[in-house]
Amino acid sequence: MRTDVMRLDVRLRRRxxxxxxxxxxxxxVLVVALYPTFKGDTGxxxxxxxNSSLSALLGVSGPLTSPDGWMNANIYANFLxxxxxLMTIGYGASAVAGQDEDGVLGLTAALPLGxxxxxxxxxxxxxxxxxxxxxxxxxxxxxxxxxxxxLATGPLVAATAAVIGLGxxxxxxxxxxGALSSSRTTALGVTSAVAALSYVxxxxxxxxxWVHAVRWLSPFxxxxxxxxxxxxxxxxxxxxLVLCIGxxxxxxxxAVDRMDVR
Amino acid sequence: MxxxxxxxxxxxxxxxxxxxKRFGTRRGVEGVTIEVRDGEVFGFLGPNGAGKSxxxxxxxxxxxPSRGVARVLGLDPVADGAAVRRDVGxxxxxxxxxPRLTGRETLERLGxxxxxxxxxxxDSLIERFGAEIDRPVRALSKGNRQKIGLVQxxxxxxxxxxxxxxxxxxDPLLQEEFSRLIQEVSADGVTVFLSSHDLDEVQRLASTxxxxxxxxxxxxxxxxxxxxxxxxxxxxxxxHPPRTRFADLPGVSVTAxxxxxxxxxxxxxxxxxxxxxxxxxxxxxxxxxxxxxxLFLRYxxxxxxxxxxxx
Numbered sequence: 160m161r162t163d164v165m166r167l168d169v170r171l172r173r174r175x176x177x178x179x180x181x182x183x184x185x186x187x188v189l190v191v192a193l194y195p196t197f198k199g200d201t202g203x204x205x206x207x208x209x210n211s212s213l214s215a216l217l218g219v220s221g222p223l224t225s226p227d228g229w230m231n232a233n234i235y236a237n238f239l240x241x242x243x244x245l246m247t248i249g250y251g252a253s254a255v256a257g258q259d260e261d262g263v264l265g266l267t268a269a270l271p272l273g274x275x276x277x278x279x280x281x282x283x284x285x286x287x288x289x290x291x292x293x294x295x296x297x298x299x300x301x302x303x304x305x306x307x308x309x310l311a312t313g314p315l316v317a318a319t320a321a322v323i324g325l326g327x328x329x330x331x332x333x334x335x336x337g338a339l340s341s342s343r344t345t346a347l348g349v350t351s352a353v354a355a356l357s358y359v360x361x362x363x364x365x366x367x368x369w370v371h372a373v374r375w376l377s378p379f380x381x382x383x384x385x386x387x388x389x390x391x392x393x394x395x396x397x398x399x400l401v402l403c404i405g406x407x408x409x410x411x412x413x414a415v416d417r418m419d420v421r
Numbered sequence: 422m423x424x425x426x427x428x429x430x431x432x433x434x435x436x437x438x439x440x441x442k443r444f445g446t447r448r449g450v451e452g453v454t455i456e457v458r459d460g461e462v463f464g465f466l467g468p469n470g471a472g473k474s475x476x477x478x479x480x481x482x483x484x485x486p487s488r489g490v491a492r493v494l495g496l497d498p499v500a501d502g503a504a505v506r507r508d509v510g511x512x513x514x515x516x517x518x519x520p521r522l523t524g525r526e527t528l529e530r531l532g533x534x535x536x537x538x539x540x541x542x543x544d545s546l547i548e549r550f551g552a553e554i555d556r557p558v559r560a561l562s563k564g565n566r567q568k569i570g571l572v573q574x575x576x577x578x579x580x581x582x583x584x585x586x587x588x589x590x591x592d593p594l595l596q597e598e599f600s601r602l603i604q605e606v607s608a609d610g611v612t613v614f615l616s617s618h619d620l621d622e623v624q625r626l627a628s629t630x631x632x633x634x635x636x637x638x639x640x641x642x643x644x645x646x647x648x649x650x651x652x653x654x655x656x657x658x659x660x661h662p663p664r665t666r667f668a669d670l671p672g673v674s675v676t677a678x679x680x681x682x683x684x685x686x687x688x689x690x691x692x693x694x695x696x697x698x699x700x701x702x703x704x705x706x707x708x709x710x711x712x713x714x715x716l717f718l719r720y721x722x723x724x725x726x727x728x729x730x731x732x
Contacts, residue, residue, distance in 0.1 A: 263517050265517075269506055272534070273503045
């Protein structure tokens with residue numbers, strides 16, 4: 160299997176990839192380092208205890224001052240997924256539609272490789288781009304064991320995989336919309352709107368009855384709604400994300416194969 | 422040069438039959454039927470927006486035809502795209518490169534994807550064109566980017582070159598260098614499909630020319646053949662306004678009409694024109710073959726054709 164196009168696309172986004180990874184790593188280290196200062200602050204817990212709406216919006220599970228509650232509220236429930244999605248949706252919209260608009264997709268599509276290979280290499284590049292930010296955050300959390308962030312390894316790995324999976328889902332959606340529309344703006348707009356809606360559904364599902372009824376529509380719910388940092392990720396959620404990624408990836412291959420390249 | 426190829430060989434490098442591409446309501450190309458023989462330099466001539474680039478993208482398998490057939494090196498460029506493109510060197514029209522990469526990295530990555538190991542020929546092309554390869558592409562002028570585009574098209578010694586407006590942005594000296602390169606690779610048996618809106622360039626390089634206008638191929642002939650079938654231009658002057666309606670005569674089109682003079686384009690025998698002119702007391706006559714420039718303008722200009730049809 161050739162990887163020339165995958166490596167080229169990762170190279171083209173190297174600067175952003177390094178920047179986001181270093182930035183997120185620094186932020187995660189700061190959050191971990193601040194934990195000992197706040198872990199005894201019962202006033203923090205008072206903010207969310209008995210207020211399920213606020214807890215839902217912050218993505219807090221249990222008390223804010225528990226290790227998993229602290230990491231969840233500051234990183235895993237919102238900030239980390241946001242950064243990963245920024246990267247994957249950005250790449251997904253650029254990988255096909257953006258490069259076509261810029262006129263450079265014709266250069267790679269004119270190489271001696273089939274469209275299926277081109278699409279698969281773009282998807283692999285997306286996986287590569289989705290990984291480092293979540294991985295460096297996980298390393299920071301592991302290092303946090305020195306400052307009382309004693310997260311269990313299983314749930315930490317599960318939460319990291321869930322965030323990466325979530326990023327891949329929305330990156331694939333952006334790639335698909337881009338391949339169908341040949342428009343980077345459409346890909347970014349549609350995917351960002353779907354992602355925002357998905358986040359809101361997942362966040363409000365515990366407190367709003369009718370939103371709760373449609374929570375299964377939200378990839379955020381499947382990835383993060385089950386509090387993976389505390390409980391790991393269940394089989395149903397895992398399979399849903401895997402099938403979602405498989406379905407979207409197949410659709411991407413089909414759309415790239417039939418696409419007219421400039 | 423010994424072009425290495427894996428796609429099957431055939432007597433024609435490119436053949437299309439009724440090749441049609443529509444983009445919704447927007448016109449692409451309609452019913453393009455052409456044949457490019459092995460080793461030939463084929464000029465594809467037409468004004469901007471005529472359908473040259475669309476035809477080329479269909480040949481490269483970048484787009485799927487709405488109707489019709491294309492065969493490149495004997496293969497279907499969509500179904501067998503990878504095999505076709507292995508043996509083709511392609512220069513896109515309005516070339517865009519990856520802005521952040523240097524020319525060197527661009528060539529190395531594109532060459533790597535083609536398993537290009539012997540870089541001697543590539544390096545000689547870089548030197549020959551004076552390509553600036555150590556600066557990011559975004560800092561380069563259009564001409565310098567075009568040089569990198571040309572190097573990547575030629576560097577893997579393809580059997581077939583498909584070049585869309587190859588000299589766009591090149592200064593006259595480099596255009597000359599490009600012409601020499603085409604002649605060299607052509608002498609080595611490489612087939613060249615070259616699009617241009619520049620008649621001089623095509624006339625200098627191509628043995629066969631297709632002219633495309635508004636998505637339709639309106640003429641395919643050798644350059645010599647086009648000259649032979651070109652109409653004569655006859656200018657007549659009279660002592661008084663002529664009574665003859667010259668446009669009604671067979672094979673005649675009126676290109677200019679004054680009160681006592683008329684300019685005609687005449688295809689075929691001129692005897693009927695001369696007889697009518699004599700009966701109208703012609704006082705002066707000038708006849709010359711149409712030059713190629715006029716011929717191409719005739720194909721380009723939709724008004725000329727409408728005038729021809731009207732008569």
